[in-house]
Amino acid sequence: NMFTKAITKKPCKALIDGISTAQFVEAGEKPEYELSARQHDKYVEILESLGLEVLDLEADERYPDSCFTEDPAVVMERCAVITNPAKDSRNGEKEEILPAIRKFYSDDQIFHIEAPGTMEGGDVMRVGDHFYVGQSDRTNAEGARQFNEIVTKFGYTSSTVPVTEGLHLKDFAIYLENNNMLVTETVNKLEAFKDFNRFVVSPDELYAINSLYINGTVLVPEGYPKTLKIIEDLGYPVKLVDTSEFKKIDGSLTCLSLRF
Ligand code: CIR
Secondary structure: OOOOEEEEEOOOHHHHHOOOOOOOOOOOOOOOHHHHHHHHHHHHHHHHHOOOEEEEEOOOOOOOOOOOOOOOEEEOOOOEEEOEOOOHHHHOHHHHHHHHHHOOOOHHHEEEOOOOOOEOHHHEEEEOOEEEEEEOOOOOHHHHHHHHHHHHOOOOEEEEEEOOOOOOHHHOEEEOOOOEEEEOHHHHOOHHHOOOEEEEOOHHHHHHHOOEEEOOEEEEEOOOHHHHHHHHHOOOOEEEEOOHHHHOOOOOOHHHOEEO
8 A cells, every 4th residue: 555644743852861772772872852853754754765754743842752653643545543552751642643644544543442441553564455353461451352343343453462572563573565574483483474475674773673665665764784685685675774873762764654
């Protein structure tokens, strides 16, 4: 499916208080606001260069992680699901993304994951009209069940897969269309993905799994030569993106936008 639109949100100065497990950097490394703002602008520019019309929302200092618009909603052609982010510091993002979603979807196309269900968009990986939903610390079984009930009404399907290595499903598996998937060694063993062409990313380049396919091109984070080569060898045109500041708070390429 071709994307024509994206919703992004500018990083705020409170970004330094974003949730971090330091899984990709040294503990204590804090994002630098000015540089993150420049990296964000560049990211938006790249989406635009790939033909997307981008709604770039203003920064919101109340929510340190709010530049990661992928998490408070999951959007598709026929409906939009407002999620229920698991962490207190992020939960309010679901209210803030709603007006933006309303610009593109009518009230009868907008649904909500309700407590005790939790979900974040980083756990949702789309393959055609199917959604793989990672069950993680952020997305629970009830969240996944509600999501399934919603999307099924619109002709989509979904199934769950376990997330056992860290934050979100899409940090450990990413679909690059054409049946190609980047995976960790652990995800590579999942029965659910056995029919894909799977490419195992080197353990020292885990962050690069979260590359982003957009309309034929793959955005790849800067600094991961082995993964870059895998993607280039598959024949995709690539664009390198510097995400150094977002990486410090566990953020990567898909997190930075909602695409539809
Ligand atoms: C968090 O822990 O929620 C943020 N610091 C990072 C969110 C990254 N989002 C994503 O992978 N979709």
